[in-house]
Amino acid sequence: MTSSQDYLLPGTRRALLHRIAVAQSEGRAPSLVAAVVRGGQIVWHGARSSVEGHAPDGDVQYRIGSITKTFTAVLVMRLRDEGLLDLGDPLEKYLPGTGAGEATIAELLAHTAGLAAESPAPWWERTPGALRPELSDVLGEQPLLHPVGRRHHYSNPGYTVLGALVEALRGAPWEEVLSSEILEPLGLRRTGARPQSPYAGGWAVHPWADALLPEPLEDLGRMAPAGQLWSTTEDLARFAVFLARGDDRVLSAESVREMRAPAAPAEAADVRDGISYGLGLQIQARDGRLLVGHSGSLPGFLANLTISVEDDVAAVVLANCTSGPLLGAVGADLVRIVSEAEPRIPEPWRPLREVAPTVLELAGQWYWGTHAFGLRVSADGLLALGPLSGGGRRARFRSNGDDTWTGLEGYFAGELLRPVRGADGSVGHLDLGSFVFTRQPYDPEASVPGGVDPEGWRGIDPKV
CATH class of the missing domain: 2.40.128 (Lipocalin)
Incomplete structure (x- = not known):
């Protein structure tokens, strides 16, 4: 992807650097790396590090957690566009016997299927995926916690089910389908299910001491479609451009636009924050602009992808710590800084070529x-x-x-x-x-339901 640090003004670049430096310092992240995308290319990259030996560049892999869900959602939308499924179809039509078969594909994508937030114990993010070889091991004996379609309840097992759906209709493992249908066409050469050097190690930071503990890097197995992927700021920058514009090799602009539209009611606690969910994308109204994207976390890692389609600005922020900096706020701030300091220049007005x-x-x-x-x-x-x-x-x-x-x-x-x-x-x-x-208010010549009083418009005699 084409990139240059010269596309933004010095003051803008310093403001961006200051924002991530504060986030890394106050959030006590071993390393934090970020990129800003505009006009289809990276216009700024920044990093702060205290552990890795040097500031990581855009080619260093971090685990991106639930941003993986957006990739899985794209695969499902491709199946829809090919006519292999309808979003209104019940899951039972393709994966019988799950215990969640009445939920539709759209409800699974939007987290309104009523499924539990997590799989049964033990804690799946720190447990080898080989311990859950079957879909039933992920869903448990009672998959549904809520009435199907009634409320938004974020569900990791729901996206495991969607990954299984992709495998069933493609006749190939989720990882292979992902590689051939998204990663290769978009040129995401440094995104994959397993880390490839150079990559950041995952750390836990002690809440009451400036001390570190290495986190295990588990292969999530069946849960992979919900959070397995590793990626880089450069690859996620490419993915952000795709999510804003579409790419006919993967998914049309119209279908990507459908993913960005709200598809689930906001939780009561989220209403005041203007947060909702589309089809595999989180949506938030912030700073007077509409932001779409996704956050992610796994033990040792935090990730965020934030896009303002209207401003044509996106931000990627990655860190290698279990908790600490609030990357959603950082990503939103990076978008705001660029959008406000250097507003988008509109395209020239152009007349119609012809009009009937x-x-x-x-x-x-x-x-x-x-x-x-x-x-x-x-x-x-x-x-x-x-x-x-x-x-x-x-x-x-x-x-x-x-x-x-x-x-x-x-x-x-x-x-x-x-x-x-x-x-x-x-x-x-x-x-x-x-x-x-x-053409006129209540035009008597038009077929106005209820008719128009034949005496027409009038005044009122104040003496009456």
Whole structure:
């Protein structure tokens, strides 16, 4: 991946270095390494170390824990896009007899399947995976703790199940499928299920003394799809670009966008923090921007990947300690520093190449009852609807090629926008999911439900 330390201003680079230096020092991390991505390339890399002998570079591997789940989710979305499954399918259709078969694939991806957060004892993160050779060893005798589909409850076994689903439909081990379908196409040469030199050792830091204890590096076996992977800042930077833009060799931009959309209700404790979950991605509103990505931890390691698609900025932060620095906050701060210090330069405005008169006729001011809206035809061929003032429902619409349009987002996502034309072909009004939009408020010439009073608009005599 192309990278340069010269893409950012000196003041921005110093602010980034200061942020990770504070995190490493106050969090007492043996080492902490970070990278910032913008415009599809690494624009900054920084590291602080007190144990490894030298500051690690972007090629040093760290364990990334639950960021592995996002890779597993991409594999499942690929199966969906190939028509091998539907996200609404129950698990029982593909993996019978698990005890969690009524949960759908989408619910497993979004952690709403009702499964337990962890597998039965012993503590799986510090236990050789060979002790749990079967899926039943991971799920236990009572896999479900909550009603299926009712609440978001983060589940490591849920992603073990998704890894088993990938294996069942591909007829190959999860690790092999991951390598051939994601790692190789995206050029993630330093990401894999086992460490390859150079890699950081995992440490526990004593909570009441500046002392270290080596952590075991277990192979997680069946639990691998939930947290096995090792990676580097450089590889995760590439992965961040993919999650923001898509790559048709792996997953389309539309499918990646679907992963980034909220798919689960936030836990009550998370509502105030604006945290939710998509399909294999964590979502958070912070500092006035929407952040997506994932965090990860295993004994000896912490990891975070944070992306602001709107700002075209992503941050990767890795550390080799069991606990200490709050890497989610660090990643969000790195994104904020760059986005605020050096705001994204927008693309030049460009006109439409061509526009059909029947489409141009839709542009302009419309009224839903007395609410004024504007409908704009944009250069990407979409229609954009939004209130002329204040807050309100906004959406973009994509042409269906038959004089109808489908909503892409918000309240009108999936809803049909249909111009209702008269005998001469002119547009009388718009029908949007049964809502009637007219050129004038309650236009008497349009088919307004309930009709329009024939006496029309009037004032009120104050003497009456």
